[in-house]
Amino acid sequence: MAPKREECAKREVMKMKSSEAVMKNTKREVNKGAWTAGEDQKLAEVIAIHGAKKWKSIAAKAGLNRCGKSCRLRWLNYLRPNIKRGNISDQEEDLILRLHKLLGNRWSLIAGRLPGRTDNEIKNYWNSHLSKRISQREKQRSTGGAGDDDSTIQISTVDQKASAQFGDEQKKIYGEMKQDSSSEEGTTTTTTTTSASNKGGDDHEHYSNSDIDIDGFFDFSNEGPFNLEWVNEFLY
DNA sequence: AACAGAGCCAACCGCGGCGCG
DNA sequence: ACGCGCCGCGGTTGGCTCTGT
Numbered sequence: 001m002a003p004k005r006e007e008c009a010k011r012e013v014m015k016m017k018s019s020e021a022v023m024k025n026t027k028r029e030v031n032k033g034a035w036t037a038g039e040d041q042k043l044a045e046v047i048a049i050h051g052a053k054k055w056k057s058i059a060a061k062a063g064l065n066r067c068g069k070s071c072r073l074r075w076l077n078y079l080r081p082n083i084k085r086g087n088i089s090d091q092e093e094d095l096i097l098r099l100h101k102l103l104g105n106r107w108s109l110i111a112g113r114l115p116g117r118t119d120n121e122i123k124n125y126w127n128s129h130l131s132k133r134i135s136q137r138e139k140q141r142s143t144g145g146a147g148d149d150d151s152t153i154q155i156s157t158v159d160q161k162a163s164a165q166f167g168d169e170q171k172k173i174y175g176e177m178k179q180d181s182s183s184e185e186g187t188t189t190t191t192t193t194t195s196a197s198n199k200g201g202d203d204h205e206h207y208s209n210s211d212i213d214i215d216g217f218f219d220f221s222n223e224g225p226f227n228l229e230w231v232n233e234f235l236y
Numbered sequence: 237a238a239c240a241g242a243g244c245c246a247a248c249c250g251c252g253g254c255g256c257g
Numbered sequence: 258a259c260g261c262g263c264c265g266c267g268g269t270t271g272g273c274t275c276t277g278t
Contacts, residue, residue, distance in 0.1 A: 032248070056263070056275060072264075073247065123267075124245055174278090 031065035034072050039064055043071055044079050052080075077118045084116035088125055096122055119130065 025116075031039075039062075046062040052075055055068030064071065077083075088096070092114055099110040107119035114122065 034246070054263085069249090069265090070247075074264095077246075105267065111275075118244075119266075127268095128244055 024028075030067055032070070035078075037064070038073070040079055043074060047075060047079075077120045082116050083118065088117075092117065093125075093130070096126065100126065100130070178208075 042062040043058070048138050048236060050058060050061065052058075052072075055072040057068075059066050059068045059071045061070070065073075080113050095114060097115055098111060105123075108125045111117050111122050111203040124159075
């Protein structure tokens with residue numbers, strides 16, 4: 001599983017020190033690099049008062065030499081309430097695998113199904129853990145070796161079933177579907193756009209079409225956080 | 237103890253969509 | 258209808274820690 005998140009705190013201290021030095025040297029220019037505790041606090045205060053929208057004005061009100069984009073990212077990935085800082089659990093990992101199989105690199109959508117997890121975190125986790133593991137399996141499979149653990153089985157099962165259910169009109173569906181996962185507490189606010197269907201759409205042409213209930217798919221109202229039953233509903 | 241390479245993650249960048257004037 | 262600015266997304270990078278030699 002995901003190793004040592006405990007080092008995060010240590011890391012933060014290190015970054016605070018280095019970024020304070022950066023701030024001193026780059027007054028007036030837009031500040032980039034690691035956020036300091038002071039910046040975090042200011043940002044959180046302004047958002048508490050004005051809400052998490054109009055990022056440009058938030059940046060101005062907070063008096064930070066940061067662009068709105070940077071403030072938004074910091075809030076969504078770090079300061080937002082209900083963010084989970086712990087290891088990705090097996091259950092979450094399984095969910096990520098399934099969702100990635102289904103959705104491709106739509107990290108924000110995947111994050112929308114994992115309360116407390118950010119798209120950035122999932123993306124990082126995928127890039128550093130799961131993608132490697134999967135490519136290893138692909139290798140194994142192509143050289144005649146059999147996959148050996150749970151996720152291998154899950155992926156292939158999901159693959160078959162998803163393929164059976166979904167056809168070739170993925171782009172159409174994703175182009176049409178809109179979702180607002182902000183209805184789920186503590187998750188990334190996202191709006192799926194048509195761009196999403198193309199940009200990250202590497203190797204996932206095989207899903208979509210058909211009778212998939214998009215509204216149902218993104219209806220988070222009746223679920224426990226990691227209940228996988230809903231996935232089965234759409235895959236099986 | 238010192239160094240190099242790998243791993244990890246926060247943050248930045250570039251692009252495209254949307255809304256508004 | 259058009260242009261502009263803002264926002265959100267996915268991809269990429271920079272820098273730190275860990276691990277092996």
